[in-house]
Amino acid sequence: MSSGSDRRAFVQFALDEGVLRFGSFVTKSGRTSPYFFNAGLFNRGRSVGRLAQFYAQALINAGVSFDMMFGPAYKGIPLATATAVALASHPAMSGRDVPFAYNRKEVKDHGEGGVLVGAPLQGKVVIIDDVITAGTSVRESVDIIRAAGAEPAAVLIAMDRMERAGAEGALSPHSAVQEVQNLYGLPVISIASLDDIMALLRERHDFAQYQDAVTTYRDRYGIKA
Structure with missing residues (x-):
């Protein structure tokens, strides 16, 4: 887990x-959420470089033993690449x-193939x-890694919504x-979580107007302590 200041x-x-x-956002699951986290908007060199530093630090803080990174297609590809760069320095x-490695969605039948x-x-x-x-990319990644004779060591993500x-x-x-952790016995390391978003809302007066809506949403969908 990242330190409090990192989160x-x-x-x-x-x-x-x-x-x-x-604000008000309809999620993929059909829920109306008072907040939205879209990591695809880390889309410039400087921001992706800083994001990779956060990923690297969270992984190091977690103390997990690892040998390499794997990025599931498609979002995981630049994340694995950039984080490997950040770890190297x-x-x-x-x-x-x-x-690092990543997978294609389609099997390539020329060149190195696969x-x-x-x-x-x-x-x-x-x-x-x-x-x-939904855990789909984790399941596919675990299958790919095990099929290659390697061992999944952890899952590293940017944000844990802590949502049922x-x-x-x-x-x-x-x-x-939690379902991924229970199913595969793998630690899931997040840079930050809904707890950290809630802490920001409590501390920042300019965002106080959203605190009640996020609290209500968490009471409805959040995991129980």
Whole structure:
């Protein structure tokens, strides 16, 4: 887990970049959410470089043993690439040059062929993505890594919404993140979470107008402590 200052700095960074917004948004699950986190808006060189530094620091803080990064297509591809760069220059890595790989959505039938691009999958592999919504990309990634004879070591994400999975009226007692942890026995490391967004709303008077709506949403869909 990131330190408190890292998590708070990341939430502020996401706000500054327009990645975290408050208002009224319909999510992929059909819920109307008072906040929206869209990591796809980290779309410039400087912002992606800073994002990768946050990912690298969160992974190092977690103390997980790992050998390489894997980015599931498509969002995970630039994340794995940039984070491997950030790790290579991080002082805690003592000069380790971290390899990375990613998959294609379509099998290539020429050149090197196959669905994998990058370094060979081996050792302990960290799967990196923006969020976990349904866990589909994690499942596919775990299958790919194990099929190559490597070992999934952790899942690294930017934001944990701490939100219960399932349809209205049939909500799971667990969040999508918790279900991944329970199903695969893998730690899920997040740079920040809804707790950190709530902390910002309590501290920032200019965002106080959104606090009640986010609290109500969390009371309805949030995981139970």
